[in-house]
Amino acid sequence: MKKTAIIATLVLSTAVVFISCDSKRQPGKVYMPDMAYSRAYESYALRDSNIFTTNPADAGHKIFYNSLPPAGTVRRGDMLPFNVPNDSAGLAMTAQMQNPLPPATGRDLEEAGRLFNINCAICHGAKGESNGPLAEKVGGVKNIITASPKFSDGHLFFVMTYGQNNMGSYASQLSREQRWRIVQYIRTLEPKTEAAPAATAAAAPKADSAAVKK
Amino acid sequence: MSRYRKIFNRVLPAIFLVLFLSNNVDSYAADGKALFKANCASCHKVNEKFAGPALKGWKDRVPGGDWIYKWIANPADQKDPYATKLMAEYKPTIMTPFPQLKKEEVDAILKYVDDWVPDTPVTTPGAQPEGSNDSLLFGILTLVLALIAFILLQVNSNLRKLSDEKEGVLRTEPVPFYRNKTYLMAGILALFLVGGYYTINGAVGLGRQQNYQPEQPIFYSHKVHAGTNQINCLYCHGGAQDSKQASIPSVNVCMNCHKSIDKYAGPDKLIREDGTPVDGTAEIQKLYAYAGWDPTTKSYKPDSNGDGVPDGASPIQWAKVHNLPDHVYFNHSQHVKVGKQQCQTCHGNIQEMPEVYQFANLSMGWCVNCHRETKVDFYNKDDASGNKFYSIYEKFHNDIKNHKMDSVTVEKIGGTECQKCHY
Numbered sequence A: 001m002k003k004t005a006i007i008a009t010l011v012l013s014t015a016v017v018f019i020s021c022d023s024k025r026q027p028g029k030v031y032m033p034d035m036a037y038s039r040a041y042e043s044y045a046l047r048d049s050n051i052f053t054t055n056p057a058d059a060g061h062k063i064f065y066n067s068l069p070p071a072g073t074v075r076r077g078d079m080l081p082f083n084v085p086n087d088s089a090g091l092a093m094t095a096q097m098q099n100p101l102p103p104a105t106g107r108d109l110e111e112a113g114r115l116f117n118i119n120c121a122i123c124h125g126a127k128g129e130s131n132g133p134l135a136e137k138v139g140g141v142k143n144i145i146t147a148s149p150k151f152s153d154g155h156l157f158f159v160m161t162y163g164q165n166n167m168g169s170y171a172s173q174l175s176r177e178q179r180w181r182i183v184q185y186i187r188t189l190e191p192k193t194e195a196a197p198a199a200t201a202a203a204a205p206k207a208d209s210a211a212v213k214k
Numbered sequence B: 001m002s003r004y005r006k007i008f009n010r011v012l013p014a015i016f017l018v019l020f021l022s023n024n025v026d027s028y029a030a031d032g033k034a035l036f037k038a039n040c041a042s043c044h045k046v047n048e049k050f051a052g053p054a055l056k057g058w059k060d061r062v063p064g065g066d067w068i069y070k071w072i073a074n075p076a077d078q079k080d081p082y083a084t085k086l087m088a089e090y091k092p093t094i095m096t097p098f099p100q101l102k103k104e105e106v107d108a109i110l111k112y113v114d115d116w117v118p119d120t121p122v123t124t125p126g127a128q129p130e131g132s133n134d135s136l137l138f139g140i141l142t143l144v145l146a147l148i149a150f151i152l153l154q155v156n157s158n159l160r161k162l163s164d165e166k167e168g169v170l171r172t173e174p175v176p177f178y179r180n181k182t183y184l185m186a187g188i189l190a191l192f193l194v195g196g197y198y199t200i201n202g203a204v205g206l207g208r209q210q211n212y213q214p215e216q217p218i219f220y221s222h223k224v225h226a227g228t229n230q231i232n233c234l235y236c237h238g239g240a241q242d243s244k245q246a247s248i249p250s251v252n253v254c255m256n257c258h259k260s261i262d263k264y265a266g267p268d269k270l271i272r273e274d275g276t277p278v279d280g281t282a283e284i285q286k287l288y289a290y291a292g293w294d295p296t297t298k299s300y301k302p303d304s305n306g307d308g309v310p311d312g313a314s315p316i317q318w319a320k321v322h323n324l325p326d327h328v329y330f331n332h333s334q335h336v337k338v339g340k341q342q343c344q345t346c347h348g349n350i351q352e353m354p355e356v357y358q359f360a361n362l363s364m365g366w367c368v369n370c371h372r373e374t375k376v377d378f379y380n381k382d383d384a385s386g387n388k389f390y391s392i393y394e395k396f397h398n399d400i401k402n403h404k405m406d407s408v409t410v411e412k413i414g415g416t417e418c419q420k421c422h423y
Helices: A002-020 A088-096 A106-119 A144-150 A153-162 A176-189 A204-213 B002-022 B032-040 B067-073 B081-089 B103-115 B127-167 B181-205 B222-228 B251-258 B280-291 B332-338 B343-347 B364-373 B388-392 B394-401
Strands: none
Touching: A002 B181, A088 A153, A106 A176, A144 A176, A153 A176, B032 B103, B067 B103, B251 B280, B388 B394
């Protein structure tokens, strides 16, 4: 009898211990910390400032690591850097710049459209008519379809890369190839100026297809 | 002893039944709401005219049959009177075609629209206390009944004692209830079962962090950003489609919008989990401090020490909510890009959480269960649909052709092999 009572008390007290650890604001305990917490430095993990430094001047006696690739390196499979400075002279350089990518196939356009809807449509709207959910709150959102036909591919790429007015840079969110693809996608959103006379004039479709090829 | 056994034999299955029923795991169905948010919400509202018509009450307006499916797959091709009327009304906007939506997905969206009720302004902890109140009620009832039974038993034994005395039957002095072996045994058994239940639950839960809801350095409401303002999850967590990590956005991503949005004036009241109100505008000012942004001049502060960031700027040390132990490998892109899973499947309705908490328990059983049930987008040789990667599974293709199986789950292609996640 005494033994069962002791066992019951033990079981109850363990239960109380387990339950009392439960708090929403604390991550809780784990069984084997050496298997649960990574010894290797995981992404975003806080680095020990006694060992690591982000200041190049300390590089001698501490490990210099700031998560950035060395200057001038190009990621494997990525496009070459966009060597246009972020100023008005740079913007002028893009006036004649062509899209370096081959014309987009259906799949590329689908993917570019998906990225456009995620990153751009929130302000510019799914059709580029500056009617996205955030357009009014951010303010000054440009209507892409009316504005973009006037600009070269390079100009659009420049704006995506460095931002303009209220728009921020998307270079950290979209790779160079993705940005060039989105330029191609924006071109498909633009109203086809040749399409209107196509209904009346018989010669127009030829001009239309030629324009697409170009 | 046989009496105990009898009690034991009767009580134990009942207890197990109760535990089993109460322990049922909530399954999280792929829902119409997420599909609606992802596909329709940019142009449609359920209850109001937006870029397109309000969807509520669609059934009474549209022609019957499968018109609605045809319309959703390709609106421009519908030439019936209702379609022409719609197009004329919303000219020049024509609805985006959604040929990729399957019939059951459309059904799920329509069901969500039909079942939709306007949000009542009630604070979030609505359903939870309701359930616990019920179990509390049942608990009290059980206790009261047990007490009554106990009193009746005592009365019964006292009455018997009295009648025995009256009739002159000599009986041994009855033992008091606290030394009565039946009562003691029943009490210990009850303690053992209740204690054991909580012990085992606690032991299983050790190392799991379901409902973990850390306090963040800035009160960032996913409800405001992903819910009310409809920002796509992948806008900020773009890493989820390209890499192992879903990636926490750097401050420049916040500043894409907050360069111009410097005040909080949204419809949602910002309230912390403990009930204290939050000043949204002050939280945005905190962001400006991290970003090194001067809201008065509307420009970044100068970078005088040449480290590439404005003076005083520093990264925000967000607290990571979802932690997997180091001995588990999990890759976001595999699930988001290849498996085409919705974020909400694992993270819950993030777009409704003012403060994010861990929705799923992230246990191995939970992972494996999903791998057993989820069908892969298997390549179909006949119409070339599906993911072409799976064209290499010769045997399954033959089995499907011979009607031995109709679909392939993640488990079938090795999704429950130990080494897939533990190595």
